[in-house]
Amino acid sequence: MSKKNLVLVDGSGFIFRAFHALPPMTRPDGTPVNAVFGFCNMLTxxxxxxxxxxxxxxxxxxxTTFRNAIDPRYKAQRPEPPAELIPQFALVREATRAFAVPAIELDGFEADDLIASYAEAMxxxxxxxxxxxxxxxxxxxxxNGVSMLDPIKSTAIGPAQVMEKFGVTPAxxxxAQALMGDSVDNVPGVAGIGPKGAAQLINEYGTLDAILAAASSGTMKPSKxxxxxxxxxxxxRISRRLxxxxxxxxLPCPIDDLAIAPHDDAVLHDFLDAQGFKSIKARLGLDGLARRHEERSAPPVAAVPVVTTSDAPFGPYETIDTEAALDRWIADIIATGFVAIDTxxxxxxxxxxRLVGISLATxxxxxxxxxxxxxxxxxxxxALVHAxxxxxxxxxxxxxxxxxxxxxxxxxAAAALPDAAPFDDTMxxxxxxxxxxxxxxxxxxxVLHLDHKPISYDEVxxxxxxxxxxSAVPVDRATAYAAEDADVTLRLWQWLRPRLREAKALTLYETMERGLVPVLLAMERAGIMVDRDDLVAMSDEFARRMDEIQRDIEQLVGHAFNLGSPKQLGEILFGEMKLQGGKRTKTGAWGTDAAxxxxxxxxGHELPRRILDWRQLQKLKSTYADALVTEIDIEDRRVHTSYAQAIAATGRLSSNDPNLQNIPIRTSEGARIRRAFIAAPGHALISADYSQIELRLLAHVADIPALKASxxxxxxxxxxxxxxxxxxxxEGMDGATRxxxxxxxxxxxxxxxxxxxARQLGIDNGEAKRYIDAxxxxxxxxxxxxxxxxxFARTHGYVVTPFGRRCHVPGIADKNPARRGYAERQAINAPLQGGAADIIKRAMVRLPDAIAASGLDMRILLxxxxxxxxxxxxxxxxAAAAVAREVMQQAAVLSVPLLVEAGIGANWSDAH
DNA sequence: AACGTCCCGTAC
DNA sequence: GACGTACGGGACGTTA
Structure with a gap:
């Protein structure tokens, strides 16, 4: 087998150099393409x-890369690229694909690090x-087998050229750079030392450490x-790390996958043609080809970097059970700069x-x-592991x-380990x-992205x-399962992280979603106090009243049955008693819902009213009074919900174990449940809610002057x-009209x-239609x-909130009109519901700083x-209410004001 | 006995 | 078929 020879093109470096080195040129639609042209020439x-x-x-x-963590100044003052260059970044990536050459990038690292890593591997x-x-x-x-080629001058650069230019060896x-610094990248270096001074010092003392030691010990003679x-x-020292x-x-993509492969003439032809690069087409002998599609609508082809998944096997994995192994892994993590962790x-x-084990992947x-x-x-x-x-x-x-x-x-945190920062979350x-x-x-x-089905938790x-x-699972079995989860997390990160930029979702992810994690964590930890005795008393009362109602009902029906069974109830109402007007559910059963x-x-029937009364009590007793009591934490007498952040299709949170987002409020009996949510002794609850936020968003996004004016x-x-x-x-409008x-x-x-x-208002379809038309x-x-x-939903498969969140709507192109109609209603609702979710999330992310600045002892609970x-x-x-209102109202600037109403009370009901 | 589905009802 | 988003309890039928 002949020797491998890997060519690594510094794409980002080339773009900037070609842009400045070549005269401006544009393609027919006006898009500047001079750097793209230079790039295609160079690749050819x-x-x-x-x-x-x-x-x-x-x-x-x-x-942002790991270097920003070493020194926030790094590349901080680098200006935005010129406007004419910006569209060319994506085009250059597209060009790379057209040439069938892998384009590789990895979030958190510069091109130079990937080049170094590929060079090392080769x-x-x-x-x-x-x-x-x-x-x-x-x-x-x-x-040692690594050389450099200047793509503009076509000259080779080796150790001799480095020595000639900088007076030092490549190593x-x-x-030398640590001493010189770099004004473009904002690497500080040592003031007053440039290339010449650096070379002199290194040739005299050998290394940076030796130079600094000589300076501080006095071996070096006094001087500026x-x-x-x-x-x-x-x-x-910081500069050296930079x-x-x-x-x-x-490596995001194994070296073997970089083997040069023939490109598709038609694809390359279409690309070059779209740019108007006739000379390159001619040089490649492509000018005879006809265009595949006359008008390929302007390619919104977000340059998808060819970051392939690795084909490394999923296991076997190591069990860390010696100090030496642990130290080896710690060293690996430090050298790698990132680690996937699963508990x-x-x-x-x-x-x-409680914590049973930790898996790691690098x-x-x-x-x-x-x-x-x-x-x-x-x-x-x-103790050792913690240290x-x-x-x-x-x-x-x-x-x-x-x-x-x-x-x-x-x-x-429960295991007394510190909070992890910085972190990413693949979910x-x-x-x-x-x-x-x-x-x-x-x-x-x-399964979706890695084409791999991991061992399931249930299997283990x-x-x-x-x-x-x-904790009872044998360690070898646990290793196979747990380490695989860390491995999968790491691979998902490598696959998904670069896509945030393409989807314009990077800011949404970093500031809203990831930024919300510590806020939700604190809320879940805080919990909310409930009056246990009150709930138990209510439960007993509800049970008593249900018994009474049950006796009445059995009197009316003439025999006993299970009041909780809609099936039995439907049979009694529409079978035995032959009441008229019954409708069937989609499975053919009699419908017995509240409507x-x-x-x-x-x-005029007696029975249904009694059933409605019984159902209300049953609901309040089982779903709220009884279930809440079982959720009270013995330690702090509070209930701690858990928020799910990646469930709702619109960007909303959901709440479970217990769900505290559907506590009753509308009926007087239901409000009693809400009254059992109380402030801690000496404290008050403050409720702050957005007034009509979704209608305000509608006025804003649909740009409705009359609504905005209102x-x-x-x-x-x-x-x-x-x-x-x-x-x-x-004036004087009656309640029914409103x-x-x-x-x-x-x-x-x-x-x-x-x-x-029509169903909502209890009117006929024709009248409802007249309302809508009006x-x-x-x-x-x-x-x-x-x-x-x-x-928009039909062409993209998703809709977008005013803050850039994409809400996917499957079924929008379904040929079944019912399913399509459902998807269309989702599409109309999602930007409004999702936009409201974005706004409150932004407020939540900003609140901790505002609270800290206020000096108040306030906590977000729910x-x-x-x-x-x-x-x-x-x-x-x-004062807390004022802080809450201020942050929430300022969380977004729309073409209509945001209004937040706040109330204070000893319990959740009174706080409204 | 455990699980999935249906029906129903609560919130925004 | 049936105006959006969720969670969950009880009944009931199916699996083990």
Whole structure:
């Protein structure tokens, strides 16, 4: 087998150089393409002339890398690229694909680090490397089979050229750069020392450490330069960490996949043709080809980097059971700069669980399990593990990657380990990219993106009565399962993280979703106090009243039956008693829901009314009073819900175990449940809720002047709607009219249909249709918004909130009209519901800083979609309410004001 | 006995 | 078929 020869093109470096070196040129549609042209020329030449066997173009992935953690100043003052260059970034990536060359980038690392890592890997495999670049930052890699080629001047750069230009060897370039600094990248270096001075010092003392030692010890004779070295010794050391390249980054794509492959003539032809690069087409002999498609609508082809998944096997994995193994892994994590972490626990509830083991992964296939609390098997002492892991968790230069970080952070905190920072969360990355398209659990994403089905939790622990705690699972079995989860998390991160930029979801993810994690964590920890005795008393009372009602009902029916069985009830109402007007559910059973029973009651029947009464008590007793009592934490007498952040297709949170987002409020009996949610002694609850936030968003996104004016003038919006639609004056409006308008407003938000509105209002379809028509006539922009939104959803498969969140709507192109109609209503609703979710999330992320700045002792306890509930000492409650209102109202700037109403009370009901 | 589905009802 | 988003309890039928 002949020797491998890998050519690595510094794509990002080339773009900038070509842009400045070449005269401006544009393609027919005006898009500037001079750097793209230079790039295509360069690739053509490379492919024709060089003798390599493998080729890849490497790009910078983003603005922030691990270097920002070392020194926030790094590249901080680098200006935005010129406007003419910006569209060319994507085009250059597209060009790379058109040439069938892998384009590789990795978030968190610069192109230079990937080049260094690929060069290192190739050297290890005994091959040669040519780096196509002229950047001095890459010169430290030269020698031992690695050479450099200046793509503009077509000259070779080797150790001799480095020595000629900088007076040091390639290996010494790192120390030289640390001394020189770099004004473009904002690497500090040592003031007053440039290339010449650096070379002199290195040639005299050998290394940076020796130079700094000589300066501080007095071996160096006193001079301005020595003073500068002493003063800036730390800067020099930081600079060295900034300029030294990482040569062990996990390769996003194995070297074998970089083998040069023939391109598709038609694809390349179409691309070059679209750019108007006739000369390159001619040189490649492509000008005879006809275009495949006359008009390929302007390619919104978000340049998808060819970051392939690794083909490293999933296991076997190592069990860390010796101090030496642990130290080896810690060293690996530090060298890699990131680590995927997964915790194994006794229970699936994050707040009730205890840590049993930790798995770690630093590269695809490179993962291990660290058992801590298994009932059998060799395990390292916890104190030792804590001492080694804590610095990793808090190291700002090491990114911790989790899948559902909130869970692991709960567990780690309970084990007295520090909060992990910085961190990434693959579940939230997936959610930010594709909410509504599919679930975001690890197993589902693994099958979807990695084509690999991981061992399931149930397989390891068993299910049902056979289920055992994870601590009882043998360590070897636990390793196979747990390490695989860390491995999968790491691979998902490598696959998904780069996609955030393409989907324009990076800011959404970093600030809203990831930023929300610590806030939710604190809320779940805080919990809320409930009056246990009150709930128990209510439960007893409800039981008594249900018994009474049951006796009445059995009297009416003439025999006993299960009141909780809709099936039995339907048979009695429509079979035995032969009541008229019954409807069937979709499975053919008699419908007995509240609307149906209400109708029967109004027709004068006694039984349905009693059933409705019984059902209300049954609901309050079982779902609320009894269930809540079982959820009270014995330690602090509070209930702690858990928020799910990656479930709702619109961006909303959901709440479970227990669900505190559906506590009753509307009926007087229901409000009694809410009254059992109380402030801690000496404290008050503060409720702050957005007024009409979804209608305000509608006025904003659909740009409805009449609606916007109503909000700007702070009118009663439902009364105004009634006045406009029914032509009645606002003053002295009767309640029923306003209620109808309110239902229409809600209907609009839900993607109105005449059928739905008719059902809601108990009117016929024709009348409902007349209402809707009147509404559209008065607010014509609504119809346009609905049509535009449907259209957008059809072409993209998703809709977008005003804050850039994509909500996917599967079924939007379904040929079944019912399913399509459903998807269309989702599409109309999602930007409004999702936009409201975005706004409150932004407020939540900003609140901790605002609270800290206020000096108040207030905590966020709950979120209920458009409401936040806080707790504060009684005397601070008014100030706390003011802080809450201010942050919430300022969370977004729309073309209508945001209004937040706040209340204070000893319990949740009174706080409204 | 455990699980999935249906029906129903609570919230925003 | 049936105006949007969730969670969960009880009944009931199916699996083990």
């Amino acid at each position: 030449r490379l492919l024709k002339e060089h003798t390599g066997t493998h080729l890849a173009v490497i790009f910078d992935a983003g603005r 050297k290890a495999a005994g091959g040669e490397v040519i780096i196509v670049s002229s950047d001095k930052d890459l010169m430290q890699l030269l020698g 010494q370039m790192i120390d 330069r020595r003073d500068a070295l002493i003063a800036h010794a730390e800067d020099a 300029v030294e390249l990482r040569c062990n980054v996990a 194994e626990t006794t229970d699936l509830n994050a707040r009730r669980t 590269a695809p296939g490179r993962a291990a399990y660290l058992p801590l609390g298994h009932e059998a098997g060799e395990q390292l002492p916890r 080694r892991l804590a610095p990793i968790l808090t190291d700002p230069a090491i990114l911790k990657i989790f899948h559902n970080a909130k869970f692991d952070l709960h567990v780690l 939230l990355i997936s959610y930010a990219l594709e909410a509504g398209a599919h679930g975001h659990g690890m197993d589902e994403l693994s 622990t068993g299910t049902g009565r056979n289920r055992v705690s994870f 149906a029973l209400e109708e029967l009651a109004e027709a 909000f700007i003038n702070n009118e009663d919006i439902h009364a105004r709607t009634a006045s406009e639609v029914f032509g009645v004056p606002m 209620r109808r308008a309110k239902a229409i407003n809600f209907g609009i938000i839900y993607g109105i249909s005449a059928f739905g509105l 509404y559209f006539a008065r607010y014509p922009e609504i119809r346009r918004y609905m049509n535009d939104t449907r259209e 979120q209920v979609h458009d409401e936040l509930l806080f707790e504060a000492p009684i005397d601070q409650a008014p």
